[in-house]
Amino acid sequence: MDGLLTFLGTGTSMGVPTLGCDCAVCASEDPRDRRLRPSVLVRWRETGGEISDLPPFPQKNAERMGHGEFARSGHERVVVIDTGPDFREQALRNSLTRVDAVFYTHSHADHILGMDDLRPLSFVVYREGGPIPLYAAPETAKALERIYEYTFSPQSTYPTRARVQLQPLAERTLVHGVEFLRVPVQHGELEIAGFRFGRAAYLTDVSGIPESSFALLTGLDHLVLSALRHKPHPSHATVEQAAGWARRIGARQTWLTHIAHDLGHEATNRALPDGIRLAYDGLSLFVNLETAH
Numbered sequence: 001m002d003g004l005l006t007f008l009g010t011g012t013s014m015g016v017p018t019l020g021c022d023c024a025v026c027a028s029e030d031p032r033d034r035r036l037r038p039s040v041l042v043r044w045r046e047t048g049g050e051i052s053d054l055p056p057f058p059q060k061n062a063e064r065m066g067h068g069e070f071a072r073s074g075h076e077r078v079v080v081i082d083t084g085p086d087f088r089e090q091a092l093r094n095s096l097t098r099v100d101a102v103f104y105t106h107s108h109a110d111h112i113l114g115m116d117d118l119r120p121l122s123f124v125v126y127r128e129g130g131p132i133p134l135y136a137a138p139e140t141a142k143a144l145e146r147i148y149e150y151t152f153s154p155q156s157t158y159p160t161r162a163r164v165q166l167q168p169l170a171e172r173t174l175v176h177g178v179e180f181l182r183v184p185v186q187h188g189e190l191e192i193a194g195f196r197f198g199r200a201a202y203l204t205d206v207s208g209i210p211e212s213s214f215a216l217l218t219g220l221d222h223l224v225l226s227a228l229r230h231k232p233h234p235s236h237a238t239v240e241q242a243a244g245w246a247r248r249i250g251a252r253q254t255w256l257t258h259i260a261h262d263l264g265h266e267a268t269n270r271a272l273p274d275g276i277r278l279a280y281d282g283l284s285l286f287v288n289l290e291t292a293h
């Protein structure tokens with residue numbers, strides 16, 4: 001089964017341009033130098049049809065679609081990894097009309113602060129059968145419960161709260177026929193979650209990859225790895241470190257994300273080895289979503 005992997009955002013926590021900065025990358029006219037906060041989207045058609053059978057985006061507004069009409073147009077499924085502070089803008093740019101599940105990598109602001117913008121999409125999914133599952137490790141779930149107390153508290157009476165439900169993040173999670181495998185990575189002192197789905201993997205905010213996780217990353221077509229800049233940082237890989245892991249993992253193509261304003265798109269890409277490129281907001285890749293493990 002084929003799906004599409006789309007980069008909703010490829011910037012570091014502050015985004016690019018960075019507020020108050022007038023460096024060459026922040027002032028660049030190249031749209032690929034404008035980076036929203038990091039997140040990706042995985043979408044596919046559950047009934048086994050080809051992804052090219054999907055109605056072209058932007059699709060009809062799901063709000064105006066009856067249940068039967070949705071079924072006839074095929075069960076399009078959408079998974080988002082992280083909902084950062086730019087989630088609403090990213091959903092608009094990519095004409096998102098539904099989200100079937102969210103996976104969280106960790107609880108830092110640039111990865112969770114758009115959760116509340118799931119509200120309108122959650123009403124659509126809720127009418128079809130229930131709340132949107134949010135898969136999160138215990139520490140991430142605790143942060144979400146604290147920040148969005150009005151959403152998660154059993155005492156909450158806020159009528160238009162997001163119809164979402166925290167779910168423990170298992171080693172393997174099946175979402176409408178596609179398996180998401182948790183791939184532990186190191187982010188400074190924290191152990192956080194990366195994900196593998198079919199022949200693609202998304203590892204962001206990486207400063208180290210445990211030996212046991214390399215075994216989960218064999219046979220990839222597309223590997224997404226974070227690489228902040230060239231200068232070392234305590235909790236993020238440099239371009240050089242990421243390129244080293246990329247060589248070892250040996251995916252057909254490696255895409256770098258979570259990029260700071262130190263790296264201009266064009267100049268950085270020209271210097272990267274074959275098979276490694278910077279990703280950019282809006283880039284979409286075909287991915288084989290069959291479980292390989």
Ligand SMILES: [Zn+2]
Binds near residue numbers: 012110205258
């Ligand atoms: Zn981050």
Ligand SMILES: [Zn+2]
Binds near residue numbers: 018026
């Ligand atoms: Zn700058």
